[in-house]
Amino acid sequence: MHPPADLVIRSSRVVLPDGMRPAAVRVSASIIASVDGYDDAQGGTVVDVGDSIVMPGLVDTHVHVNEPGRTEWEGWETATRAAAAGGVTTLVEMPLNSIPATTTVPALTAKVAEAWGKCSVDVGFWGGVVPGNVADLPALWEAGVFGFKCFLAPSGVDEFHHVEEADLRQAMPVLAELGAPLLVHAELPAPLERAAASVAGMDPRSYATYVRSRPPEAEVDAIKLVIRLCREFGTRVHVVHLATAEALPLLRAARSEGLPVTVETCPHYLHFADDDIADGATEFKCAPPIRDRRNQQGLWDALAAGDIDLVASDHSPCPPEMKGYEAGDWFTAWGGIASLQLGLPVMWSAARERGMGPEHIARWMSAAPARLAGLQARKGAIAPGLDADLVVWDPDGQVRVSPEMLHHRHKLTPYAGGLFSGEVLATYVRGARVYHRGRFTAAPAGRLLLSGDA
Structure with missing residues (x-):
């Protein structure tokens, strides 16, 4: 029966x-x-759906929506439509670059109010750790954030200052007591400052100059710091957008020691390498930067081995003029890759070339991010009792990236012109079809998720 x-x-x-x-x-x-x-x-x-693949909807735990405050960069309507078109059924939004940043309960309340009724997919929220807001962390956790993000180097926006070791020593015991994860942008200022001095006077349009200004040492030293503090306080630590394979031995050792450390990388680090990037092509700017092919292969090897847990977009768009494309100056252009809609075809195309299957995509982009956010009892798998979040896709269907097919607010992306396999045919959020063959089939009905409800 x-x-x-x-x-x-x-x-x-x-x-x-x-x-x-x-x-x-x-x-x-x-x-x-x-x-x-x-x-x-x-x-x-x-x-x-015949031979089309039915997979759990993607869970993207690294998305900058920027509303309120910088809605001209992106917004809830456009971001979540792009998510639905890309097979993403749940996203967890970063505490910046919105104004106010999500570092207090009133700021979270303001963000929830802005998002209400605009979302095509389900949405959760990260809180932020900045200098001086330790007292706000328990209340933010109680109000429903899924964890907390910090920067160890300047974030690029005035509302979200980076933290130092002294700040982490105050915050991490509190987060450990709460059971909340700490998501870390892992670059340290001192190596960045030394590198910046070493490239002073060099061509600011040269991609090689930019890569040299953000060396692997900055990531490695930051990861050493957070592992040491993780060992001391027992706080769950998640390293976001790992770009350097040089840090992988540290992360493997920490995990073999039993420390609660997880790590993600992003599609742009797995698809592009430095020799794909022309001088002045600032649509590729991100921090940490895209490195060479040997480094890229190291990231792929770690992902295949399970040493990297998940893949998230780090969708971080801005108005095209902020990329300064005409000047092509890597040091004045805003850093961030617009890619929320494209993760599935980009990752599938590369994974299939390496002999991996749809099961790998589901593990990296559905199940593991759901666990990071504590949503595994509702999201990230096709199993009885979970939300009916599904993506139907054709592994052989071709996707040519063009401005016309993108639903992000701004269409500038380094993937423009690229041809990928893995066409999203339909997206279901809690059993309701929200996207089908290029069209949105329902009014925005995504739910706003709070951690206490997970």
Whole structure:
């Protein structure tokens, strides 16, 4: 006897926690009621997607939406439409570059109010750790943030100052007591300052100059610091957007020691390398920078081995004029890659070339980020009792990146013109189809998620 269903989606290729196989996913009242055999598709509306892949919706835990305060950079409507078009069913938004930054409960309240009713996918929030806000952290956690982000080097915006070891020594015991993760932008100022001095007077349009100004040493030294403090305080630490493979032995050793350390990298570090980037092509600017192919291979090896836990977009857009493309000056251009809609095809194209399957994509971009945010009881897998968040995609479908197909507020992206495999056909959020073959099929109905509700 099958449980009642409103919707049944079946495919010859459904990505489940134990592998990919033919199955029918039964949905009732926004929840996955059961996962049955392919021939058991009965009751409710049956959608047969043939050989298209049905996978858990992506969970992107590193997204800058920037509203309120910098809505001209991005906003809830445009960002979450881009997410839906890219198969992302849940995103967790960073505490900057909005104004105010999410470092107090009133700032979180203001952000939630701005997001209300505008989102096409489900949305959660990270809080921020900045100098002087330790007293605010328990209240922010109680108010529903999923954890806290800090910068160890200047963030680029005045509302979100970077922290030093003394600040971490105040904050990390508090976070350990709460059980909250600390997400760390891991670059230290001292190596950056030395490197900046070494490139003074060099061509600011040269990508090699920019890469030299942000050396691997800055990442390695920052990761040494947070591992040492993790060992001392027991705080869960997550290293965001790892760009240097040189830090991987440190991270492996920390994990083998049993320390609660996780790490992510981003599609742009896995797809691009320095020899792809022309001088003055500031649409590629990000921090840490994209490095060479040997480094890229090290990141791929670590991802395949499980030494890197997850892949997140670090979607960080800005108005095109802030990239200063005409001047091409890497040091005055804003740093950030616009990519929220493109993670699935970019990662699938590269993974398939390396002999990996859709199960790997689901692990890196659905299950692991859901665990980071503490959402694994609701998101990140196709299993009974979880939200019916699904993406249907064609692994052979071609995606040519053009301004017309992007739903980000601004269309400038280093992926422009690229041809990728892995076309998103449909996206379901809690059983409701929100995107289908280039069209949005429902009014914004994404929920705002708070950690206490997870």
